Amino acid sequence: MIDQAWIEAALTSSRPQAVAALLRYFRDLDAAEEAYQEACLRALKNWSANGPPRDPTAWLIMVGRNAALDQKRKTSRLTAMPDESQVSDLEDVETPMAERLDDSQYRDDVLRLMFICCHPDLPATQQIPLALRIVSGLSVKQIARAFLVGEAAMEQRITRAKAKVAGAGVPFETPGQVERAERLASVMQMTYLVFNEGYSAGPKDEARADLADEAIRLGRLLLRMFQAEPEVMGLLALMLLQHSRQPARFDVNGDAVLMEDQDRRLWRLKLIQEGLALIDKAMRHRRTGPYLVQAAIAALHARAPRFEDTDWSGIDALYATLECLQPSPVVTLNRAVAVSKTQGPQAALDMIDPLAERLANYFHFHGAKGGLLLQLGRKREARECFDRAIALSGTAAEAAHIRMHIDRLIAESEKRA
Amino acid sequence: MLYAVLCYNNEEMVCGWTKEQDEAVMAALTKAHDTWEKAGKLKPSIRLLPTSAATTLHKQQDLVLDGPYAETKEALLGFYIIDVVNLEEGLAFARDLAQANPGGAYELRPIQLYLPGAPIDGAYATDREYAGDKAPAPKVDAK
Numbered sequence: 001m002i003d004q005a006w007i008e009a010a011l012t013s014s015r016p017q018a019v020a021a022l023l024r025y026f027r028d029l030d031a032a033e034e035a036y037q038e039a040c041l042r043a044l045k046n047w048s049a050n051g052p053p054r055d056p057t058a059w060l061i062m063v064g065r066n067a068a069l070d071q072k073r074k075t076s077r078l079t080a081m082p083d084e085s086q087v088s089d090l091e092d093v094e095t096p097m098a099e100r101l102d103d104s105q106y107r108d109d110v111l112r113l114m115f116i117c118c119h120p121d122l123p124a125t126q127q128i129p130l131a132l133r134i135v136s137g138l139s140v141k142q143i144a145r146a147f148l149v150g151e152a153a154m155e156q157r158i159t160r161a162k163a164k165v166a167g168a169g170v171p172f173e174t175p176g177q178v179e180r181a182e183r184l185a186s187v188m189q190m191t192y193l194v195f196n197e198g199y200s201a202g203p204k205d206e207a208r209a210d211l212a213d214e215a216i217r218l219g220r221l222l223l224r225m226f227q228a229e230p231e232v233m234g235l236l237a238l239m240l241l242q243h244s245r246q247p248a249r250f251d252v253n254g255d256a257v258l259m260e261d262q263d264r265r266l267w268r269l270k271l272i273q274e275g276l277a278l279i280d281k282a283m284r285h286r287r288t289g290p291y292l293v294q295a296a297i298a299a300l301h302a303r304a305p306r307f308e309d310t311d312w313s314g315i316d317a318l319y320a321t322l323e324c325l326q327p328s329p330v331v332t333l334n335r336a337v338a339v340s341k342t343q344g345p346q347a348a349l350d351m352i353d354p355l356a357e358r359l360a361n362y363f364h365f366h367g368a369k370g371g372l373l374l375q376l377g378r379k380r381e382a383r384e385c386f387d388r389a390i391a392l393s394g395t396a397a398e399a400a401h402i403r404m405h406i407d408r409l410i411a412e413s414e415k416r417a
Numbered sequence: 418m419l420y421a422v423l424c425y426n427n428e429e430m431v432c433g434w435t436k437e438q439d440e441a442v443m444a445a446l447t448k449a450h451d452t453w454e455k456a457g458k459l460k461p462s463i464r465l466l467p468t469s470a471a472t473t474l475h476k477q478q479d480l481v482l483d484g485p486y487a488e489t490k491e492a493l494l495g496f497y498i499i500d501v502v503n504l505e506e507g508l509a510f511a512r513d514l515a516q517a518n519p520g521g522a523y524e525l526r527p528i529q530l531y532l533p534g535a536p537i538d539g540a541y542a543t544d545r546e547y548a549g550d551k552a553p554a555p556k557v558d559a560k
Contacts, residue, residue, distance in 0.1 A: 006430075013429035056427075213435065220432055223469045227484035236469070270529055277470040277527040280504040281483060284472075 014057040015137045020109035021061045039064035107225040115183040118190035119165050126161035145207040191218045195239045202397045203250035230282035234292030240275035241298035244268040256397040260307040272302045290326045312341035329355040345375040363392040457535040464530035471526040476515040486524040
């Protein structure tokens with residue numbers, strides 16, 4: 001008798017590869033999903049009775065495919081396929097199947113499945129739910145809860161997204177090298193979007209916070225398929241290192257705790273170790289990309305035993321590299337924070353002033369500028385920035401954090417008065 | 418007799434465990450470890466990081482590839498534990514060994530968890546000549 005939890009874990013971990021292979025057979029998302037569902041139902045019954053197959057993924061693909069073909073045959077009154085209770089114990093049936101599904105085939109299948117979910121025709125609000133539904137296998141209910149919308153509305157959003165990608169006609173031929181690289185880039189970006197959905201969730205919003213774990217799972221899947229891609233190592237390392245701070249990021253009241261005030265003993269060492277090991281590996285390739293540089297920045301934070309020990313000049317240099325690779329006012333804003341530590345608040349302020357127009361509606365710009373002005377003793381201007389930041393804050397945690405600065409300012413002026 | 422017990426499992430599944438699931442398994446394992454460690458029989462135990470963190474040096478061509486050693490023809494013959502500053506130094510160690518013993522490969526895999534366990538009997542610790550009654554003799558039933 002095998003454990004129910006084991007079966008569920010096996011089904012979850014097999015899902016992306018199984019659905020991806022079935023999609024290649026049926027060339028239709030709904031048909032692939034239905035076949036996979038059917039295979040899972042049979043697995044629940046069969047595996048608890050007969051024990052688990054040697055390769056659960058290959059079993060699910062084969063049984064899912066047979067079940068769908070069987071259905072077709074039944075409707076056309078042809079002979080049925082053999083029952084899957086025979087299949088799972090027959091090594092000679094299973095082995096060639098597993099061998100035929102060699103790594104490169106798997107890789108293109110899974111990449112195609114993931115790429116369909118982040119098709120350029122889809123807005124981000126549809127990409128992430130579709131990926132979570134199709135690739136991760138989360139239920140519509142779970143996804144709806146994560147995005148704080150009703151189940152019916154989410155169902156509709158996913159159905160609409162599916163219809164759009166079905167019409168977009170993603171080719172099923174083996175992709176060329178350039179195409180593969182382009183697909184990988186989109187899929188990495190989508191994975192990081194999923195991560196940020198989870199990362200930006202407040203502590204009470206567990207359903208959404210779980211998306212960070214889900215994104216890390218997708219990142220691991222990508223790295224298993226693209227073992228020698230330093231940017232994939234960088235992406236996974238970045239997510240692991242950011243996520244390692246999770247237990248320290250909110251206080252008991254659920255308010256955000258700044259990195260400088262976090263209790264570093266709460267950081268998850270296991271995730272840090274893995275992130276650092278991946279960066280170490282990626283550095284050997286001497287080919288840097290935006291994810292790897294961001295991971296390296298997160299690593300400098302992770303390596304500092306105390307906030308005072310942070311290597312700010314190292315972080316400044318890495319942000320300078322990131323500015324070249326991926327110029328954006330947000331990157332410059334982040335760099336300014338490092339500059340304020342090495343050269344003081346005035347130098348940082350000079351650096352971000354030219355960004356005022358482009359970041360006029362960016363919460364963090366006003367929060368950071370307020371902080372710098374405060375350090376310079378320009379309290380009235382600081383207060384204006386903080387007020388502006390509060391008006392722009394997207395989450396309760398963001399607003400609460402700025403409010404803390406304002407409260408401190410008010411308390412100080414009252415003390416003086 | 419010293420044995421190495423090598424742990425195998427479906428990596429995708431184990432990596433997919435939630436923090437709670439992982440901690441539950443580790444707690445159950447710790448309980449099992451305790452009995453054997455108290456009896457002085459459990460020596461160091463190690464949990465490795467996922468294979469995605471591995472790097473492999475193929476000795477003959479001095480070729481460094483990302484990922485674990487995936488060939489099935491060769492068997493695992495032994496392993497070292499080293500304390501180095503980074504992967505580059507680890508590879509330097511592996512290359513030194515490769516000079517002495519060409520053929521095959523070394524997979525370098527970061528260690529996630531190291532538990533020292535009970536101390537190892539000195540008699541095992543050196544590659545020694547037969548040491549008479551100092552060496553732990555195998556116990557054979559008289560029957």
